[in-house]
Amino acid sequence: MTTELTAAFQAKVRASDCLVWIGATNNQGYGVIVVEGKHHLAHRVAFAAEFGPIADGYVIDHLCRVRNCVNPMHLEAVTTAENNRRGRRARGLAVGDTCNNGHVIGEGDLYERSSGATECQHCRRSCNHSGKDRKRSTTQRRAPRVLDDLEAAARAG
Numbered sequence: 072m073t074t075e076l077t078a079a080f081q082a083k084v085r086a087s088d089c090l091v092w093i094g095a096t097n098n099q100g101y102g103v104i105v106v107e108g109k110h111h112l113a114h115r116v117a118f119a120a121e122f123g124p125i126a127d128g129y130v131i132d133h134l135c136r137v138r139n140c141v142n143p144m145h146l147e148a149v150t151t152a153e154n155n156r157r158g159r160r161a162r163g164l165a166v167g168d169t170c171n172n173g174h175v176i177g178e179g180d181l182y183e184r185s186s187g188a189t190e191c192q193h194c195r196r197s198c199n200h201s202g203k204d205r206k207r208s209t210t211q212r213r214a215p216r217v218l219d220d221l222e223a224a225a226r227a228g
């Protein structure tokens with residue numbers, strides 16, 4: 072890379088960097104700062120310093136999902152309802168996502184728990200399988216999942 076390009080590159084990277092709070096954090100992982108003897112959430116202080124006071128009924132949402140980030144550019148004032156909605160979405164998968172085990176999530180591949188969190192149907196099924204097998208047979212059958220996979224493959228043709 073040329074020096075110019077490096078500089079341009081770094082400028083862009085820095086612009087989106089999280090400013091990670093290294094001071095005290097509360098039990099939820101948010102940065103805490105003491106101002107005039109009172110505890111404040113560091114990211115709220117950072118937001119107010121950049122954009123002005125936070126309106127009543129609004130909470131500060133981390134767009135970057137890094138709880139101890141205090142970069143005002145990563146923060147947005149949203150209503151509590153909107154924040155909860157985003158929190159739910161962030162906890163789960165959506166159609167088009169790839170789960171931790173590499174399954175591409177299509178329509179019908181999502182399982183929604185009562186909590187609103189979503190998970191991969193494929194992973195959930197294999198998880199239930201191994202749980203059941205462990206209970207039913209401790210010694211006899213050692214490879215039930217392989218058999219299931221072969222069966223599934225045969226069925227799929």
Ligand SMILES: [Zn+2]
Nearest residue numbers: 089135140145
């Ligand atoms: Zn951030």
Ligand SMILES: [Zn+2]
Nearest residue numbers: 170174191194
């Ligand atoms: Zn999966």
